[in-house]
Amino acid sequence: MTSWQKVYEKWLGYQNLDPALKENLEELKDDHEALEDAFYKELTFGTGGMRGVLGPGINRMNIYTIRKAVNGLANYILENTVNVKDRGVVVAYDSRYMSQEFAVEAAKVLGSYGIKAYVFESLRPTPLLSYAVRYLGTVAGIMITASHNPPEYNGFKVYNEDGGQITPDQAADIVSYIQNTEDELLVPVMERSELEQKELLNWVGQEVDHGYLERLQSITKLDEEARxxxxxxxxxxxxxxxxxxxxxxxxxxxxxxxxxxxxxxxxxxxxxxxxxxxxxxxxxxxxxxxxxxxxxxxxxxxxxxxxxxxxxxxxxxxxxxxxxxxxxxxxxxxxxxxxxxxxxxxxxxxxxxxxxxxxxxxxxxxxxxxxxxxxxxxxxxxxxxxxxxxxxxxxxxxxxxxxxxxxxxxxxxxxxxxxxxxxxxxxxxxxxxxxxxxxxxxxxxxxxxxxGYYMEGMSSLTLKGKEGTEQIAAIMEAVRNNPITKIADLKVEVAEDYLQSERKFLTSKAEAETIQLPKENMIKLILEGECWVCLRPSGTEPKIKYYYGVCGESKQDSERKLTLIKHAMDEMIEQIRTKR
Structure with a gap:
């Protein structure tokens, strides 16, 4: 029995499994490809949180993957911030399937540690969640959203006490705490009625909205008369x-x-x-x-x-x-x-x-x-x-x-x-x-x-599932290991590898420089004539994205350059894929 099958059997045999997820598993029992994709790995917790398809399995968004993530977050904030139980965590959610349920699940896990949760009584935008962290003075914020992904997705984003998305270092620390949670099915939770009775679940109404709108008035550049x-x-x-x-x-x-x-x-x-x-x-x-x-x-x-x-x-x-x-x-x-x-x-x-x-x-x-x-x-x-x-x-x-x-x-x-x-x-x-x-x-x-006539474009290639993940990795590896000197007859003057934190000058004798930014799996090639291209796997979707920008003497000149670079990039990506 393979490792994913063992996890699948554990879920199938868990007596207290959520009835809807149990039914989903029964429906999938003969679809080995779908089951493998649902159980072959844990849903990736990236630099801001996690996002995935709803359904049963450790590679899916469900109450158990939410509980495990919140369990890790709870342990992280208890050990790394002050006055956690009094300050609490604010939770907001959008209009997606299971969003409110996931928000309450987050509160149930936090409550089991004695941490207050402030949960909005109805759906709210992500920026309001960021503001709410600062307004309420909480140690963290959770936003249940998958942004603009298709309807079958939902997600979980974490915000630090500054109201910003967690940094890569914070994310890495939180991931280590999440990984210390051995069994996602057995994360302790407190029931909603008990949470409310102990004032560990506090419903947030319009107060935060009013504070936000008051601050919103300050962004205008109009004078008082014009306002x-x-x-x-x-x-x-x-x-x-x-x-x-x-x-x-x-x-x-x-x-x-x-x-x-x-x-x-x-x-x-x-x-x-x-x-x-x-x-x-x-x-x-x-x-x-x-x-x-x-x-x-x-x-x-x-x-x-x-x-x-x-x-x-x-x-x-x-x-x-x-x-x-x-x-x-x-x-x-x-x-x-x-x-x-x-x-x-x-x-x-x-x-x-x-x-x-x-x-x-x-x-x-x-x-x-x-x-x-x-x-x-x-x-x-x-x-x-x-x-x-x-x-x-x-x-x-x-x-x-x-x-x-x-x-x-x-x-x-x-x-x-x-x-x-x-x-x-x-x-x-x-x-x-x-x-x-x-x-x-x-x-x-x-x-x-x-x-100047600056123009830009972006193409993306969606490659789903385990095989798609491998293809995206292979594309990045091929570009990284086989230096490109020309794109659309334009010389590559500088190659920036953000994973290696290295900037190389290809058309001069200047020594390589260290890029003073966090590491990320991204490669940018700066071409002659103020043109550039950049390849980057998406952190939230099963896509590889490639961006390109130009600056021409006129709109027509820029459009021409942009078209040439796009075609050259399309051909290059396709050649790499077909060689695999």
Missing amino acids: KKEKDLRIVFTPLHGTAHDLVMSGLEQLNFNNVEVVKEQAKPDPEFSTVASPNPEEHQAFTMAIEQGEKTDAAILLGTDPDADRLGVAVKNKSGDYQVLTGNQLGALMLDYILSHSDPMVLKSARMIKTVVTSELGRAIADAYNVKTINTLTGFKYIGEKIHQFDATGETFVFGYEESYGYLISTFVRDKDAVQAAVMASEMAYYWNGKGKTLLEALEVLYEEH
């Missing part, structure tokens, strides 16, 4: 069946945006995300219904948030009168320029803009124009949150942080990407440019003309 003015800018908003509706609508109302329509069919939380192929504003199909409604009302801007409201997509009309969805890089550049152009020059002397290594260099060019220093981090907002925490000690001033995957942060009362802040700021920015007789696309064109 109070009734704004007739036509806005269409879709929360894509998720958690953003109430906070976004309240935030816009605070700035007197009174001409806001919500896509009715997508306003209600729905774990099936039944009106979209994917509830991800990065994918333009998610805007289909918003575009239809926008065309009827001649809306100036369309806003779309993902289910847990940490990502924002925006669409505006182009010269042809059609709605065009801005890329994350484009929206980030526009917000950065708007914020910096409306900031006190004295504040900008110590200001820092933070972006990731795969985010457009247009942001750096804009920041340079305002004499604002740009800081690069690895992919993932946890690194941006970590930098903000460091600023508390250094006296540097955070002015904006963003990543190409539609994540933005304007103000540090939240320490993670925040689509509510971004939705309000994008609307304000559209209102400002509308007053100047420009759309956001026309404002973007001004930035291109001033700083």
Whole structure:
């Protein structure tokens, strides 16, 4: 009997197994491939938490994998932080299947250690959870979400006492505590009625929301007169069946945006995300219904948030009168320029803009124009949150942080990407440019003309299951061990291996440098002519992603370069796969 079969037999034979999971196992008993995938390894706890398909097994999201993770977290915080039992842990959840159940399971495990849990009485966005950690002064936060993954997924994200996603070092420590939990089926839990009786389970109402909305008012760059003015800018908003509706609508109302329509069919939380192929504003199909409604009302801007409201997509009309969805890089550049152009020059002397290594260099060019220093981090907002925490000690001033995957942060009362802040700021920015007789696309064109025609793209290859994991590893190994000197006839000038923490200069005699960032399985190749490519396995989905960026003399030149690089990367990845 193989190791996965032993674990499967243990689950099958466990008398107190959750009845629904027991039924699932019975349904799968003749599907050996599915069973192996469910039991051949433990669900990976990455740098921020874990995410996976719902179902029975140690490689699935269920009450037992949740309990094991929370058990590890409980032991970690008890040994590494102070006043744990009094300060407690705050737990929030989104609109997915089992989200509320998992939140309560977390409280049941925490309660068995005498640790208070503050659980929201109904679903809330991820950025509100980040704020709640700081507002309530808890030692940690737990968010039950799978962000924009398909309906069959759910996830578990951990936040530190600063309100940021846990750092890689913290994650590694928590994982060691999780691994010390020998049997996920036997994690101690306290029943909900006893938790409530002992005040170890505290239900959180509207208090945190009100505090968040009060802080949200401070991000505006409008003067007092402009804030109070009734704004007739036509806005269409879709929360894509998720958690953003109430906070976004309240935030816009605070700035007197009174001409806001919500896509009715997508306003209600729905774990099936039944009106979209994917509830991800990065994918333009998610805007289909918003575009239809926008065309009827001649809306100036369309806003779309993902289910847990940490990502924002925006669409505006182009010269042809059609709605065009801005890329994350484009929206980030526009917000950065708007914020910096409306900031006190004295504040900008110590200001820092933070972006990731795969985010457009247009942001750096804009920041340079305002004499604002740009800081690069690895992919993932946890690194941006970590930098903000460091600023508390250094006296540097955070002015904006963003990543190409539609994540933005304007103000540090939240320490993670925040689509509510971004939705309000994008609307304000559209209102400002509308007053100047420009759309956001026309404002973007001004930035291109001033700083250069920066364009970016991203491709991803989904490779599921055990075999897919092996293929992704093989692709990264092949690129790492077989140095590439040219891509689309462009010389590779610098090779950066973030797993080896090494930067090599291929077209000069300069000595290799150490990359002063945490290790990550990612390779970036910087090409001649301000072009670059980057390969990175996703930390949350069974995908390998490859990013590419260019800067051309014109829009047409940039589009041409981008197409050539994309085709070259597609061919290279396919050649590696077929050689296996």
